[in-house]
Amino acid sequence: MSLRLSHRTYRRPLRPPLRTAHGLWTERGGLLLRTEREDGRIGWGEVAPLPWFGTETLAEAVEVVAKLGDEVDEEVLARVPARFGCVRFGLAMAMEPDRVATVPDGRLPVAALLPAGREVLAELPVKLAAGYLAFKWKVGVGRAEEELPLLDDILAQLPAYAKLRLDANGAWTLRDAARWLERCAERPVEFVEQPVRAADALLGLAQDYPVTLALDESVAGLAAAREWQARGWRGVFVMKPALAGPLPELVAWAQETKPDLVFSSAIESALARAQILRTVFAGKLTHRPLGFGVGGIFGDAAWDGPATGPLIDAGWCDRVNPEALWNDAS
């Protein structure tokens, strides 16, 4: 069955901008997709590229979507090349509006995102007071000599039930990584995300240190995750579903191979986030806190969705209104 497809672009400033090892990120640009069936049912999708993660750029995504034409069907989706994972994610979503019609009740903890550098020490008590149980600290932004001593200051503030994960975004040198992992080995760190970029170095570090390591930048697409599995990766896979192609393919892979999964945001809007979380709630695919602690990053209720705290309940997904975002896009 073919559907009528339309699209709109959006640009939203990030408040505050995100400091990562990739630099300062000030604005999220993306595409919203809308499909309409003959019976009038509407489907929604979002294309939210992250080029420094190896995805297509927004300009490329716009070009690909414009070329799809006004009518789309499964064959059109199948013809979008695999490297356009963000377009394929959004299009697959827009074409299957009722894939997860009802979400089972449930709540999942969300990891609060902590700022890089010394700012972390001011932010952590605020997040603890808000009731967060899991935290992710961005490292590899400043020099290791400055950041490493902060680890014990953070751990001293954390109650025993709390989980701390570190994310280096692949920025450490092998020497930095060795220093950090030695330090983490004796401390309660949930995992260290993407300590370095090079595959051989990652495999070596995983063998040399008892710390759980997680792949993030290395597994932007599902094909890459499969390759790492084939190479014997035993650690965590951080998957950003908005970058990874059609969600049903990701779910099928997770159900077949049972990877140790963390689902994470690509700073997509509430529209795609709600779609992803519906699937996560329905599939029981992870036991780890969600990497969706992005809060009110757009500073706008429609684009952020209803305010969330340390736990997201399944009902949140139903309170996001795609039409409000569509009307707000150009």
Ligand code: MG
């Ligand atoms: Mg990461």
